Amino acid sequence: MSEQSRFMLVVSPLMEHSPAFDQAAALAKASGAALHIVAFDYLEGLATAGMVNEQAREEMRLGYVERHRQWLEEQARPLRNLGVHVTTEVVWVESPLQEILIHLKEQPMAALIKALEYESLLSRLMFTPLDIHLLRECPVPLHFVSHVRHALPRKIVAAVDPFHRDGHYEGFNDKILREASKLASICNAELDVIYAHDLSSISADEFGFESASAFFTSGTAKTLFDAQGDTFRELAERNGIPPERQHMIMGNPAKVLSSYADAYDIDVIVMGRVSHRGMGRLVGSTVEHLLYKMPCSVWVVSPETLDD
Structure with a gap:
């Protein structure tokens, strides 16, 4: 991987620090790549709140996105201290698949990194999870992170x-x-x-x-x-x-x-x-x-x- 390569880390809209953060940072540091962290936010309750007017709902949405952006910046700070070039982004979208594919087309990445979201067999039979959609459609190497023993694989x-x-x-x-x-x-x-x-x-x-x-x-x-x-x-x-x-x-x-x-x-x-x-x-x-x-x-x- 070249010095100019970038990894894209897709994170949860729930502001959770998963092992995928650590693995993405370790891989970026070891390869000399930049790391772009993206959260594709959409909270059903916030998007469809019926007890508030449209303007108040929009302000609530913008407030959540801003809090998430600040939270991502807090997660990025120690990674930057390790010498990794990190950028962050929060996008409000109900169906993230197409947005992810558009991001990959507009900003070529060496790999897409994401924590694996475990779904029950019944859930997978009822609808196709995002991870499976990405598995079938992602055009770049796709790293599903789970069961992490070492931040940098051995x-x-x-x-x-x-x-x-x-x-x-x-x-x-x-x-x-x-x-x-x-x-x-x-x-x-x-x-x-x-x-x-x-x-x-x-x-x-x-x-x-x-x-x-x-x-x-x-x-x-x-x-x-x-x-x-x-x-x-x-x-x-x-x-x-x-x-x-x-x-x-x-x-x-x-x-x-x-x-x-x-x-x-x-x-x-x-x-x-x-x-x-x-x-x-x-x-x-x-x-x-x-x-x-x-x-x-x-x-x-x-x-x-x-x-x-």
Whole structure:
């Protein structure tokens, strides 16, 4: 990340100091980047208060925004004392998604950082949370902060899925590893790479077999496993990942990654987000499956700038 790069930290409208502040500051300090902190405010009760007239309601809104702006400045002061260039902004908007995307278009950022807001399964089934919308639409690396052990990450894992028959996302795994390596370098952190190998997620016709029974013979499965292993090792080696840091683990990707992160006290897992065959493979849907389950923070790489 260049000296001129900037991180954007999106914070809660409730004036709460979350670990995302500390992680964003540590990353900005370590990388020499600036930090722009934005609160997208909207309080339903304040916006629709029926017992006051419109002018009084507007004054209340402006007063809240000003108090939040002052509060953000108070949070920014110790970060500036650390040598981080910090700017703050408060925007009153009911639906922040489009405003966030507009901000990213008008003010290019190296990454968007945000505390993960935990939602119940029922809530996620009823409506799509902002975090999921961002996961699907954010064009820059997206860092969801949760379960923070260290302000500056010490252990980072990159999750890849290099075995695509159609080659549609050829090069995307390299991008994931480049982003993970860059982050590890900034943090002076350990970096491992994992390929969670799961035959059950691969269909027989995808690899030219007429029936599943022919596809899942022991010989065929071993041949496929060996081919995947060769592809994985080639990917890791050309990105400078030493053999002892390469891990090909058989099992459901979501379970493998969550268990590994928990067992080895991982701080951040770097994953790719793409839509592949209706959200079926690791590079893509697994991020949504894992987002609320991972015992660590998640750094999501977008394919939008794949051709950069």
